[in-house]
Amino acid sequence: MKNPLEKCSIGLGITGSIASYKALDLASKLVQQGASVHPLMTDGATKIVTPIAFTAITHNSVALDLYDPSSDIGMDHVSVAKTIDLLIVAPATANTIAKMALGIADNPVTTTYLATESPVLVIPAMDGNMYSNKATQNNIKTLKDSGVSIIGPYKGHLASGLQGIGRMAATNEIIDYAKLIMAQNGDMTSYKIVVTAGGTKEPLDPIRVITNRSSGKMGFAIAEAARDRGAEVTLITSSTALPNIAGIHTVIAETADEMATQTKLYSKKADAIVMAAAVSDWKPTVASLEKIKKLGVDKLNLELTKTEDVVASINHQKLIKVGFAAETQNVVQNAKRKLKEKNLDLIIANQISQETPVFGADTNKVIFVNKNGEEDLPEMGKYDIGQLIIDRVKAMAHQIA
Ligand SMILES: Cc1cc2nc3c(=O)[nH]c(=O)nc-3n(C[C@H](O)[C@H](O)[C@H](O)COP(=O)(O)O)c2cc1C
Structure with missing residues (x-):
């Protein structure tokens, strides 16, 4: 159902x-x-x-x-x-x-x-x-x-x-x-699923942030699909603009560091984690406590530090890990590399280009990649993609059990 x-x-x-x-x-x-x-x-x-x-x-x-x-x-x-x-x-x-x-x-x-x-x-x-x-x-x-x-x-x-x-x-x-x-009659009622959504915001100063174009819609759609099948869902997100979904435990995590902390915490008891958030790879090494002024400054050099990549470090015996790879080139190749490096069970790859405005859109065109191969799906609604991801999670959980 x-x-x-x-x-x-x-x-x-x-x-x-x-x-x-x-x-x-x-x-x-x-x-x-x-x-x-x-x-x-x-x-x-x-x-x-x-x-x-x-x-x-x-x-x-x-x-x-x-x-x-x-x-x-x-x-x-x-x-x-x-x-x-x-x-x-x-x-x-x-x-x-x-x-x-x-x-x-x-x-x-x-x-x-x-x-x-x-x-x-x-x-x-x-x-x-x-x-x-x-x-x-x-x-x-x-x-x-x-x-x-x-x-x-x-x-x-x-x-x-x-x-x-x-x-x-x-x-x-x-x-x-x-x-x-x-949804209490759904087929995923015994599952705890954690979903991450949205682009993180790394502060430069109290007013400015470095962020990305992710709207959070894909993650919210996955969370809703899992909720609709009766799963107990925790949604860790930086997006506050999207409407709350009834019955979902929503945790706000703005930065990559906060996202890492919450992801580690909630994944401990989860059966599956679907990481649709666009977590920043970099953060300003120092966030200024006061607004950075432009007066007398023609060029501003920012020093960035790599953020923690939590995906590889969260592991427990039965945790199913699903990741996302938004790429501008060599999409499948990059997705396969990430699948291995991050020890994922499934990765959802999508091509980002001028012609495919994935961010903020209600539809997406994705490729499911796992160790057995890849499945190129037609363009479809993000909610429908969410349902297919939950199907895969269910099938993988059955294999483990
Ligand atoms: C135009 C109009 C609008 C009404 N709107 C409300 C309303 O919004 N809420 C309410 O409790 N009663 C409202 N009432 C009063 C109820 O219609 C009234 O209490 C009636 O007995 C309700 O019967 P019912 O609960 O069997 O439908 C309104 C009455 C009229 C004439």
Whole structure:
């Protein structure tokens, strides 16, 4: 299983919040992930958004009325609860959260919540005072104590025109959490994987750094692919610009030295390490404590010192090591040399040139090189490359075991 939402059956409970129009986007994105989405609406929700919009997006009928003999839910009021893999209530009103906390089952959303044995994700959206009210806070605590996952709400502009806490979480974040929950059924749940990502930053002075063009996207994509298959993932990265991935333990390491320390530490307990970070080979011998001034200086000579190459030094019996080689010439030859020198199990080589803007792009064209030979892959999304790397890690782990 790759994308944990693919072929997943999701009950989407929509309640009477002004944010219920956002549930249309969520339904659409879930469908695009390959999930089968079954909308359930409260009366309040139907007064704000029409059910037909959800039918059009999900190609499934909307459960509206527990007592309608012509609807699926009318025949069996818990039919949806029995078949779904996940229930998402988004947006969740204060009223519905209160009913869920108390076990009231008077509409398709609350009945399905009470009857399902599947995981539940609740996305509150409401006015700031409704959210901070003690009753709502207690109800949310009750749901959390019952094992319900809750995302948000967040601070921002509210429908009342005020700024406050109550904004519904963004679609991408909800999808990310849904994936995290469903990844618990993945094929890599017993694996601990460390991934490094991004270009390191070596300080020249408190303001300036020497860095490189790596965005961190490749490493983040590998980490996400591993997370999606249930692995316990630690992501060691210098990139703070990319969004966090739910369920991944992210460690910020800015310099080559910090990257080395964290990599050594986390690889001790890992089954595999995938080093996609572009770690600087050099650092300024001395980083000035004050800003280097240009006044009266026409030329500035920098002395650089080699950084520690940790890859070769981290070894334990079962650790699978995957490296990257970005090269401008003799790509495969250089990759083979690095594979040997660094004692790697697999190296992902890519050609860097004017025509192939690898850095910052969402796709990459790589060659997998190991001791048995090489596999030249077509250009593909970085996430898909991440999935192939995890396939290889899994196969190698099986060989060792
Ligand atoms: C236009 C409009 C917007 C509303 N937005 C919210 C909201 O964002 N959050 C909320 O908790 N209640 C909101 N309400 C109040 C709920 O609709 C009301 O509490 C209702 O009883 C909720 O029923 P339900 O939970 O069964 O959908 C809104 C009401 C209206 C008329």
